[in-house]
Amino acid sequence: MVRSADGTDLAYERLGEGAPVVLVTGASCDRNVHEPLARLLATEFTVLNYDRRGRGESGDTLPYAVDREIEDLEALINEAGGTAAVFGSSSGAVLALHAAASGLPITRLALWEPPFTTDPDGPRRQHAYATTLTTLLGEGRRGDAVALFMGLVGIPEEMISGMRHAPMWAGMEALAPTLAYDAAVMGDGTMPADLVALVKAPTLVVHGTETGDWMGESARALAAALPHGTSHTLQGQSHDVSSDVLAPVLKEFLA
Incomplete structure (x- = not known):
């Protein structure tokens, strides 16, 4: 367990040895969803795979605010040694963007399909x-x-x-x-350009060809808006991406 600034205890698993990487899950899941990816990355990195507040074995403290989740991520980074790379999936990728924009000591940022809408409606x-x-x-x-x-x-x-x-x-x-x-993390669902402009870490935005054309458009637009952003496309992958396919891309970028 690691304790966040508001006293919330966060459960996490540490695997492997090497430069630290913190994994951030998306909606409707706990850290178990990232277990296969964590084990693949742990061959080259120290991986901290945690339950976001209110999930799994982690505690929760109300009222909720996105800033509290940024503090949670800060506690994990401190636990990792003071700096860390961060990987976020889906809405967890958007949370990771918020954290990086806030100035947390994130060395590299990798994002899987942050679901920003491209639909005017x-x-x-x-x-x-x-x-x-x-x-x-x-x-x-x-x-x-x-x-x-x-x-x-x-x-x-x-x-x-x-x-x-x-x-x-x-x-x-x-x-x-x-x-x-x-x-709350997603806001109105559109890419927050002002926030994205504050992200200083080199950032990789990854998306699959089977999620939909809108996701590819969104991922490329986000990568272009980031100060140090690049995009990567995984052929044949949907939002439920295979860890075996994603891990090599993350290893190359995070190295």
């Missing part, structure tokens, strides 16, 4: 999602909150209905309150 839909999510969570309807998120990311309704009866559903309901945290 995107901000309206993001606002509607966040509003409905707040209502559902306030009413204790965690299952419906999870279903709402799944619909947002494009999972068909019939598939969601089937998943409600699967053993994993209870775990997803347990993480439901943190969906509001990722909604």
